[in-house]
Amino acid sequence: MTEYFIQAFIYLCAAVIAVPLAKRFGLGSVLGYLIAGVIIGPVVGLVGEETDTLQRFAEFGVVMMLFLIGLQLEPRTLWSMRSRLVGLGGLQGGVTIVALMGAAMLFGLDWRLALTIGMILLLSSTAIVLQTLEEKGLTGTEGGRSSFAVLLFQDIIVIPMLALIPLLELPELARQARDLSAQAADATGSIDLVSGLPNWVYALLMLAAIASVVFGGHYLSRPLFRFVALSGLREVFTATALMLVIGIAALMSLVGLSPALGAFMAGVVLANSEFRHELMTNIEPFKGLLLGLFFITVGAGINFGLLAANWWLVALITVGFIALKAGLTYLLARLFGIYSRDRWLLTLSLAPAGEFGFVLISFSQQNNAMPAAIADLLSLVVAISMLLTPALFIFFDRVLVPRFGAGQAQREQDQIDERGRVIIAGIGRFGQIVNRLLVANGVETVVLDYDAKQVDNLRRLNIKSYFGDATRPDLLETAGINQAELFVIAIDDRERAVELVEYMHQRYPQVDLLARAYDQLHYYQLKQAGADHIIKETYLAALELGREALTRLGHHPFRATQLKRTFIELENQMAEDMYQSWVASTEEGMGPGYRELFMQQEAVMREAMQADRGDRHSVSERGWNPPPKGYADQLVDPEALPEER
Amino acid sequence: MPNQVLVLFAHPSQHRSEVNRPLARATEALDGVTMIDLYAEYPDFRIDIDREQQRLREHDIVVFMFPLYWYSTPSILKEWQDLVLEYGFAYGHDGTELRGKLLLCAVTAGGLEDAYRHQGYNHYSIRELLRPIEQTAMLCGMTYLPPYALFGSRTALEDGRVQAHIDGWVRIVEDLVAGRCNIASLADADKLNECYPDGATA
Numbered sequence: 001m002t003e004y005f006i007q008a009f010i011y012l013c014a015a016v017i018a019v020p021l022a023k024r025f026g027l028g029s030v031l032g033y034l035i036a037g038v039i040i041g042p043v044v045g046l047v048g049e050e051t052d053t054l055q056r057f058a059e060f061g062v063v064m065m066l067f068l069i070g071l072q073l074e075p076r077t078l079w080s081m082r083s084r085l086v087g088l089g090g091l092q093g094g095v096t097i098v099a100l101m102g103a104a105m106l107f108g109l110d111w112r113l114a115l116t117i118g119m120i121l122l123l124s125s126t127a128i129v130l131q132t133l134e135e136k137g138l139t140g141t142e143g144g145r146s147s148f149a150v151l152l153f154q155d156i157i158v159i160p161m162l163a164l165i166p167l168l169e170l171p172e173l174a175r176q177a178r179d180l181s182a183q184a185a186d187a188t189g190s191i192d193l194v195s196g197l198p199n200w201v202y203a204l205l206m207l208a209a210i211a212s213v214v215f216g217g218h219y220l221s222r223p224l225f226r227f228v229a230l231s232g233l234r235e236v237f238t239a240t241a242l243m244l245v246i247g248i249a250a251l252m253s254l255v256g257l258s259p260a261l262g263a264f265m266a267g268v269v270l271a272n273s274e275f276r277h278e279l280m281t282n283i284e285p286f287k288g289l290l291l292g293l294f295f296i297t298v299g300a301g302i303n304f305g306l307l308a309a310n311w312w313l314v315a316l317i318t319v320g321f322i323a324l325k326a327g328l329t330y331l332l333a334r335l336f337g338i339y340s341r342d343r344w345l346l347t348l349s350l351a352p353a354g355e356f357g358f359v360l361i362s363f364s365q366q367n368n369a370m371p372a373a374i375a376d377l378l379s380l381v382v383a384i385s386m387l388l389t390p391a392l393f394i395f396f397d398r399v400l401v402p403r404f405g406a407g408q409a410q411r412e413q414d415q416i417d418e419r420g421r422v423i424i425a426g427i428g429r430f431g432q433i434v435n436r437l438l439v440a441n442g443v444e445t446v447v448l449d450y451d452a453k454q455v456d457n458l459r460r461l462n463i464k465s466y467f468g469d470a471t472r473p474d475l476l477e478t479a480g481i482n483q484a485e486l487f488v489i490a491i492d493d494r495e496r497a498v499e500l501v502e503y504m505h506q507r508y509p510q511v512d513l514l515a516r517a518y519d520q521l522h523y524y525q526l527k528q529a530g531a532d533h534i535i536k537e538t539y540l541a542a543l544e545l546g547r548e549a550l551t552r553l554g555h556h557p558f559r560a561t562q563l564k565r566t567f568i569e570l571e572n573q574m575a576e577d578m579y580q581s582w583v584a585s586t587e588e589g590m591g592p593g594y595r596e597l598f599m600q601q602e603a604v605m606r607e608a609m610q611a612d613r614g615d616r617h618s619v620s621e622r623g624w625n626p627p628p629k630g631y632a633d634q635l636v637d638p639e640a641l642p643e644e645r
Numbered sequence: 646m647p648n649q650v651l652v653l654f655a656h657p658s659q660h661r662s663e664v665n666r667p668l669a670r671a672t673e674a675l676d677g678v679t680m681i682d683l684y685a686e687y688p689d690f691r692i693d694i695d696r697e698q699q700r701l702r703e704h705d706i707v708v709f710m711f712p713l714y715w716y717s718t719p720s721i722l723k724e725w726q727d728l729v730l731e732y733g734f735a736y737g738h739d740g741t742e743l744r745g746k747l748l749l750c751a752v753t754a755g756g757l758e759d760a761y762r763h764q765g766y767n768h769y770s771i772r773e774l775l776r777p778i779e780q781t782a783m784l785c786g787m788t789y790l791p792p793y794a795l796f797g798s799r800t801a802l803e804d805g806r807v808q809a810h811i812d813g814w815v816r817i818v819e820d821l822v823a824g825r826c827n828i829a830s831l832a833d834a835d836k837l838n839e840c841y842p843d844g845a846t847a
Contacts (some may be wrong), residue, residue, distance in 0.1 A: 565689075565691050569691070624727070624728075627732035627733075627737055628732070631732065631737055631738070634737070634738060635736070635737065635784075637783070
């Protein structure tokens, strides 16, 4: 037991130190984990043999990652980027794999192994590139969007790759492995439903498993989630989410399919569900930690002896494949009308290999598709090319951007690359109307509510809403708070609304906070918490009714409207004083200040509203005052007057 | 001391504007110019009279910049005149605040210039049609300059006439700010465009 604690502590410690440091130096978290692994593994030698076992376990992070990728793939989003996704992604993938395979065969490798290597090196780093693009604010540019499409395409084709690699097993490796396992099989006896079944039963079983994931995801998961959500217990929801992913992984392994594939399908099936964001929030930390662990084990497994012995070969392969990929991508970008700066951005972000490379390397090794010596060498190449990614971005920033800077500036007018996104917390009677106005005008909104029934009702009306507690920071992140421009707070719970404003104001000062206040006191609390714009929910409606009353009492409708507007303006003028005195009175305990001021201001209001209509300073009727009677007799042509200057 | 220019910009559908918006942007960038987008500042037409009067006091030259709507200004600019040019401020007994200041219009018109002639279907020149503003200026004791106008504005972008129009206007404003204009020589023209043929400076 003690041993496990010490080991776990070493791993966590390395991550805690290395990852924030790597991020600070602009290297990104993936590299941080890799470096942490390198330090505790080959450099210091704190960890050793157990990394292999750990890596098996940590690969479950990849399953979760694919589940999350599936969750993000709404069919509609996919459709809107079909040309880039399939066209650019497919073409880049196909051409690159063939080119890399050809190059590998030139080195005298078997065609199956060459194809495996081609697939491994094709995959770019989704984690590093997307994170870097976001940090640099390039997500909305042509180059950024194209990169995203290609990366997404690569994430998807990992699934068929995982299916393909076992078919590419190398005969001699397979033979060795069978000899080995024949000895071991009697000893362990793994759980496998399908061994010994006829082929057609096996095929049927696989189909049944896939069908049950799709069917279950679509029809059974929602009642289950609703049932759990109604219990209001957060940790049970987390348990349910984990149960789902692990259950699918187990089912898939039982029938001999890839757990990653099953998780991905389940994710796509659930992408339209109202529980999407809540699921993402719950799985995300597990995925993050397990993937982190995975990268650490990769780093710890880097063979420095091998690197020292073959440094020229590693360097040659790394530089060679990056140049090959970059060249091909650069040429293909042209076909899709991507030019200058964007073309370079796309080229440089896709050129290095990525984290999926490690997954495929260990996967192909397990499936006898790659000998250990080449796997070690390739791991080195992938790791070093990933280390180069930040360097390529720096090259883009320092060297390429200045060259294209002028061209960009000219096109700047009117071009808004990305529509601002709005998150609406609370979709009751107030939030709904806000949402309708925004959506009717083509604004993308994300709507969150903690009332599962309410979300259900809205979904029936085709209003896109998600179940989740908006006061949970991690849920806000998955809902896209980092890209949001506006945050509308319309939740019923008054105290939680204030807390939410306070949190948002400190954590995301760049996001505008629009809040709904229940009453005047709530208004002050929200203002103090840092809301940018607050509307009292009953104020405008009540004034509208008051205006109607004035009209029915005999005021001309236009005059009644003017009186209403004047009332609002007078209140606005006095609002700051009232607020300050409220702040003072709350700080000093309930002093008399606020009430006194209120009474005093009501008097001012009365006086101002009822002031004599002929008075030039009559507030309500300023402006349409006729000039005094008889004024026309005194008017003279100013041109007839002597010059004043 | 350079002259201060107050531009009152009135355009109710700026998302469709092809001439006025770039014109306003170019004007805004000039030294000595205060640009007021009236529809943005008063979307519900509640014009703040005190604020507007104070702005007038602080500037030497007032520009109405607008697309022609029914031979006149868009409604908010008329509202602005009705409210801000009060008796006792702009005209009448003690109403001398605007005296000696300069007023001019920068307008765009959909019709072709041929229509804005006595023989054309609009029967009056642009200067004649804007007489109410001219007389308003006179009653307030202001000096009125002829309008700077663009005709056939709906096709100006396609015809490539927008940039030249903006460049001409920028020269005028720069001259006005620097006090380089010979006001008397400009006052009788039908349009300011005539006094500023392409490339020339007064």
